[in-house]
Every structure is written in structure tokens, then in C-alpha cells.
Amino acid sequence: MIKDTIKHEKWDSQLRKGSLELVVLASLNGRQAYGLELLKSLQQLPTMQLSEGTLYPLLDRLKREGLIAAEWYQEGDSRPRKYFQLTDEGQIKLAALTDRWRQSVADIEYLLDHPGPDPLFEE
């Protein structure tokens, strides 16, 4: 049982690695957020337990690639925070990645829905 959980954690982490860019772009779609805020809200989701050490370098890379923009804001007495939002380029990238993601999910669903012994595809 314990071994099973560990296996699933590994699977989660592999899947997260591959989809991290999509996750971050999607979470910034139509809203601004600063790092800690983004991290806290992603951590509400059961398979999105990413760490600070993963998120910040990724945000920096996406910024350098022009997919997100960052700006420091200070509200009232609070400490200045760096807010991130999608750029136009990021929006386009998000749309493209979303298509690919949905296609993968549909493909996997198809496989799951069509066990043997019948052939996968009708002749």
C-alpha cells in the first residue's frame, strides 16, 4: 500500500514536470498573481504540490521567453510584490498547449475505453 503511494507520487511528479508550463500559463490566464499567491493556490489542487524552488526559476524562464510579464507593485503598507501576467505571446502559447493537452487526454481516454480483445480501431 505504501509502495503504491510512492509509485503514484513518482507518476504525479513526472506528469507535473511535463505539464508545468501549461499549469503556470493556465493559472495566470486572465489574472495577475505574485509568486507566493500562485504557489498557495496551486497547492490547493491534489496533484499540484510544487515547491518554491521549482516555481520561481520557471517563472523567470517564462518571463525571459516573453510568455509572461512581471512587474513590482506595492499596495498600501505591504511589501512590494512581483506580479505576473500573460503576454499576448503567452496567450497564444497557452492556446496551443491547451489543444495538445486535450488531444492527449482524448487519446488516453480512447485507449482506456477500448480494451481488447476487439481491435482498437474498427476496420
Place this chain on the structure above:
Amino acid sequence: MSVRTHIRNYLSSLNKYLSRLDKADAGEVIKEIESHILDAVDAREAAGQPVDIKQILSGFGPPRDLASQYVDHILTGTPPPKGFNAIKKITRGVTKGLWFSMAVFGYLIAAMLGVLGLIKLFFPQDIGLWTAAQGNTVVITFTDANFPMSREVLGWWLVPLALIGCTLVLLLTRKVLAALKNGMN
């Protein structure tokens, strides 16, 4: 150690590992991470929870690992996905260009020294190392109309010296080229 000391130590260690970046880039990374840590500390305090600074810092991982993630993508760009040969070709082209200019530069200087030494054997009067203007300038000339008031300094010694110089530059160039070739992929 106090919370502040922990934070200061972490950030200064991170700063050390970010030293390959330029100051502005490293400063931005430090500022962003410091802001996150202080925010997280404040949030714990506001919620009346004990502040476990080690746990907060552990989310970022060891400073060296964190820094290397930034350094990797800032200095070399994101590692290209497999099949992205175009990007690799550009890096290879740059290194080849460097190798080629190094070869031209090194061999040209070696050739000039070699030719200088050999010509001195055949036209000893016309070529040589001269001082002019009471030793204020030193010139190598190949001409039958020498500088006014100039005096030849090396004489026949120019031949072995130029040839030794030629050999040394040749060897050095070969070594540098071999080292550059190692760096090519």
C-alpha cells in the same frame, strides 16, 4: 540563530552561487526570493503560528541547486527539446567560427615571424629591427631606404630569434586550437 540571520545566510549564499550572472539579474532573483520569504514569515506571524524558517527555506532547496536552475537557463537558454537541432547548430557554428579565427590569427603571426627570419638570410641589408629617433622607436622594416638616423639592433640574431618565435607561436596556436576543438560538440 534568529530568523533574520537564517534568511540573510541563505540569501548571501544564493548570491554567491549566482555570481556568474550579471549584477542586475542576480539582484532581481535575490529581491524576488527575499520578498517571498518575508511574506511567508509575515503570514505565519499574522496567523499566530510559530515561524519555522528552516521549513520555509527548504521549499527553495539548497541555494546552490536553486541558483543553478537560474544560471542554466539564463546563460545557456533553455535546453532545447530533442530534435531541436537548429539551436544546437548555432552554438556549433559560433565555436567553429572562433576556432577558425584563432587558427588564422595564430598561423598568420607564426608565418610572419618565419618569413621575417628567412628573408633576413637573403637580404641582410634591407630587413631588420631598427631603432630610430635615439631609441624612441623600434621598427621592423623591409626596405632599401631606411629610416633616417636609424641603427640596426639585432643584426643576424634576428634570424634565430624570429625562427624561435615562429616555432613557439606555432606550438601555442596548435595547443589552443586543440583545446578549442575539445570544447566543440
